[in-house]
Amino acid sequence: MKFQSVILFFAFIITSSLSVAAQKPLRVAMVTDVGGVNDQSFNQSAWEGLQKSKKDLGVKASYQESKQDADYQANLETLYDAGNDLIWGIGFKMADAVLKAAKQNPKQKYAIIDYSFGDNTPPNVIGVMFKAEEGAFLAGYISAKMSKTNTVGFIGGMSVPIIHSFQYGYKAGAKYANKKIIILEQYSESFTDAAKGKAIANQMISKNADVVFHAAGAVGDGVIEAAKEKNKMAVGVDRDQNYLAPKNVITSSMKRVDNAIFEVVKDLKNGTFKGGTTVNYGLKDGAVDIAPSTSQMIPAALLKEVSELKKKIADGKIKIPSDEKGYAAYAKALK
Amino acid sequence: MKKFILSFFCVIGGLLVGSIVLKLSGISPTEAYQVMWNGAFTKPSYIAYIIIRSTPLILTGLSVAFAFRTGLFNIGSEGQFIMGALSAALCGYFFNFNPWIQIPLILMLSVFIASLYGGLAGLLKARFGVHEVISTIMLNWIALYLSNTIVMLEGFHKPNTETSQFISQSSSIAILENWKTSEAGIAWLASHPMLSDFMRPSINVAIVLALLATFFIWLILNRTSFGFKLKAVGQSLEAARYAGINVNKKMTYSMMIAGGLSGLAGATHVMGVSKNIAILAAHEGYGFDGIAVSLIGANSPFGVLISGFFLGTLKYSGQKIQSALEAPSEVISIMIGAIIFFIAIPSLFEPLYEKFFSVGRKRE
Numbered sequence: 131m132k133f134q135s136v137i138l139f140f141a142f143i144i145t146s147s148l149s150v151a152a153q154k155p156l157r158v159a160m161v162t163d164v165g166g167v168n169d170q171s172f173n174q175s176a177w178e179g180l181q182k183s184k185k186d187l188g189v190k191a192s193y194q195e196s197k198q199d200a201d202y203q204a205n206l207e208t209l210y211d212a213g214n215d216l217i218w219g220i221g222f223k224m225a226d227a228v229l230k231a232a233k234q235n236p237k238q239k240y241a242i243i244d245y246s247f248g249d250n251t252p253p254n255v256i257g258v259m260f261k262a263e264e265g266a267f268l269a270g271y272i273s274a275k276m277s278k279t280n281t282v283g284f285i286g287g288m289s290v291p292i293i294h295s296f297q298y299g300y301k302a303g304a305k306y307a308n309k310k311i312i313i314l315e316q317y318s319e320s321f322t323d324a325a326k327g328k329a330i331a332n333q334m335i336s337k338n339a340d341v342v343f344h345a346a347g348a349v350g351d352g353v354i355e356a357a358k359e360k361n362k363m364a365v366g367v368d369r370d371q372n373y374l375a376p377k378n379v380i381t382s383s384m385k386r387v388d389n390a391i392f393e394v395v396k397d398l399k400n401g402t403f404k405g406g407t408t409v410n411y412g413l414k415d416g417a418v419d420i421a422p423s424t425s426q427m428i429p430a431a432l433l434k435e436v437s438e439l440k441k442k443i444a445d446g447k448i449k450i451p452s453d454e455k456g457y458a459a460y461a462k463a464l465k
Numbered sequence: 466m467k468k469f470i471l472s473f474f475c476v477i478g479g480l481l482v483g484s485i486v487l488k489l490s491g492i493s494p495t496e497a498y499q500v501m502w503n504g505a506f507t508k509p510s511y512i513a514y515i516i517i518r519s520t521p522l523i524l525t526g527l528s529v530a531f532a533f534r535t536g537l538f539n540i541g542s543e544g545q546f547i548m549g550a551l552s553a554a555l556c557g558y559f560f561n562f563n564p565w566i567q568i569p570l571i572l573m574l575s576v577f578i579a580s581l582y583g584g585l586a587g588l589l590k591a592r593f594g595v596h597e598v599i600s601t602i603m604l605n606w607i608a609l610y611l612s613n614t615i616v617m618l619e620g621f622h623k624p625n626t627e628t629s630q631f632i633s634q635s636s637s638i639a640i641l642e643n644w645k646t647s648e649a650g651i652a653w654l655a656s657h658p659m660l661s662d663f664m665r666p667s668i669n670v671a672i673v674l675a676l677l678a679t680f681f682i683w684l685i686l687n688r689t690s691f692g693f694k695l696k697a698v699g700q701s702l703e704a705a706r707y708a709g710i711n712v713n714k715k716m717t718y719s720m721m722i723a724g725g726l727s728g729l730a731g732a733t734h735v736m737g738v739s740k741n742i743a744i745l746a747a748h749e750g751y752g753f754d755g756i757a758v759s760l761i762g763a764n765s766p767f768g769v770l771i772s773g774f775f776l777g778t779l780k781y782s783g784q785k786i787q788s789a790l791e792a793p794s795e796v797i798s799i800m801i802g803a804i805i806f807f808i809a810i811p812s813l814f815e816p817l818y819e820k821f822f823s824v825g826r827k828r829e
Binding site: 159164192193194195197198199200201203204205207208209211212222223234290291319321322 | 504508510514518617624625626627665666667734738739743744746749750781784785787788789791794
């Protein structure tokens with residue numbers, strides 16, 4: 131027992147000296163989900179956000195990759211022991227682990243991407259959500275304007291709220307551009323089955339759709355492939371997916387995890403950390419947008435319309451629905 | 466004994482390769498190993514994490530080692546792990562008896578199902594001569610997609626997530642889980658900081674089961690005629706058949722036991738740590754790591770126990786160099802790979818062994 135106390139004593143010295151040393155530059159760290167830091171998707175984008183914070187705000191940044199779902203708790207604790215000022219959990223999969231850690235260490239600040247604890251948010255946690263419907267709205271608007279057959283398609287991964295915001299945002303945008311547009315919708319019940327995405331996209335194309343939008347993770351690879359083979363148009367999601375089919379992907383509804391992370395770290399530095407709340411970042415904050423490659427894919431006149439539309443959304447002049455009920459009201463008002 | 470010493474050499478060799486890789490990526494190896502050491506042994510909660518981390522590796526390692534002693538290469542540990550985890554998650558959610566009935570029931574059912582799954586590969590080999598390496602690899606994928614399909618079924622799937630429902634409280638094998646967060650528990654633990662820190666991770670009884678399993682596997686292999694026959698089959702199939710051993714039956718039994726061990730790893734993982742199962746995009750690697758554990762442990766039960774702890778420690782503390790030194794945590798995988806590589810070429814270290822230890826042997 132004495133030996134253990136000695137060890138504990140030294141551990142205490144080490145950790146406390148660390149936290150003293152850490153008082154000057156802020157330390158921010160993140161735990162990735164099992165995708166890892168080079169996943170070409172939101173984990174990578176999150177790390178880019180932290181690197182930008184390091185460059186522009188002078189914070190110290192580090193990350194910890196999770197290899198298995200069971201790693202989340204251990205990794206959050208590793209970063210806690212390292213004496214960070216703010217610890218990020220990247221992705222809704224980490225919600226349970228972040229909540230548990232936040233309750234265990236009430237003085238440590240945590241933040242999570244893509245999850246809202248709602249009214250139960252502990253005072254040391256901030257939830258970060260994206261107004262995906264705003265990016266999808268622009269994508270829908272572009273799709274409807276570009277369609278020659280007056281038919282566009284939406285393919286969703288699973289019928290969950292986060293995908294609904296894409297679906298109804300997209301539909302609202304398409305209807306905004308053209309009230310008579312026909313919108314085909316289908317769920318693939320998967321985020322990984324590219325073959326299924328291709329089959330659904332082909333089916334939609336055979337029903338006369340010439341633009342297909344997907345919010346379905348890797349299923350979308352199949353959707354874009356189908357559009358490429360049939361020489362139709364596709365719309366990507368989360369990041370600029372134009373590179374998958376440079377002639378066919380006309381735009382992408384992007385989620386800028388990096389910008390959102392940067393905003394929160396900036397708040398932390400300025401002492402305005404909004405603990406205990408969920409923040410919703412949208413077009414106005416640069417957290418959702420359409421892909422930069424869009425400018426080379428669509429006519430200049432349409433591009434101008436889109437940038438005017440962006441201004442209207444940022445000013446709150448257009449109310450974009452994010453669920454079925456909101457969309458029903460929106461569609462009624464449009465008529 | 467010779468094998469253990471050789472394994473030890475291989476581990477040292479692996480660590481050396483690791484330092485070279487670290488050096489090449491511009492990180493001081495001594496600093497990295499220091500971070501790993503401190504990250505493994507300086508706090509009671511670290512020890513607890515290592516135990517949790519090592520438990521499934523010990524069990525899957527035993528599974529691979531047991532099959533190997535019977536001359537079978539069980540690559541299917543991964544799939545058997547998934548079957549065990551899936552059965553435990555299903556039973557844990559749909560049954561809700563008294564814990565004293567519930568826990569043994571789930572354990573028995575999951576081990577049984579996983580052993581049938583392992584036995585299937587043994588049967589295919591015995592009956593139709595399908596090589597177990599081929600069949601178990603394919604069975605791994607079947608288990609993965611079967612599990613993914615079942616997770617998404619209405620009634621078992623937790624809405625708006627990629628996971629199943631949580632198992633009932635009575636199925637949990639975590640130690641004093643509710644007490645830890647109760648007022649009395651918090652008050653008591655506050656006055657016992659060491660224990661409190663140790664109890665922070667979801668410490669559970671799986672390690673006891675793993676120790677028991679190690680002992681029983683040793684018992685079967687070394688103290689029963691059944692184990693003797695299994696080993697005879699492993700050493701020479703034809704000789705065993707000539708000696709009147711029913712080789713086909715033994716192969717099936719061996720794979721069943723191996724499958725059961727991996728299934729136990731999966732079941733205890735769900736009941737003690739994760740409490741549910743999730744959609745898997747790829748294999749999580751518990752079973753594949755079991756192959757490494759078995760090889761480093763020289764395919765003997767107690768060797769597996771040690772190497773399971775070793776690999777668990779490496780995997781837990783190795784990740785810490787990532788945030789502390791911005792070092793790539795893949796270094797750990799390279800190290801483990803190098804160790805196995807060295808084990809695969811015994812002639813590399815045998816001269817060393819002869820030089821240092823043959824003196825002692827002569828005296829014997």
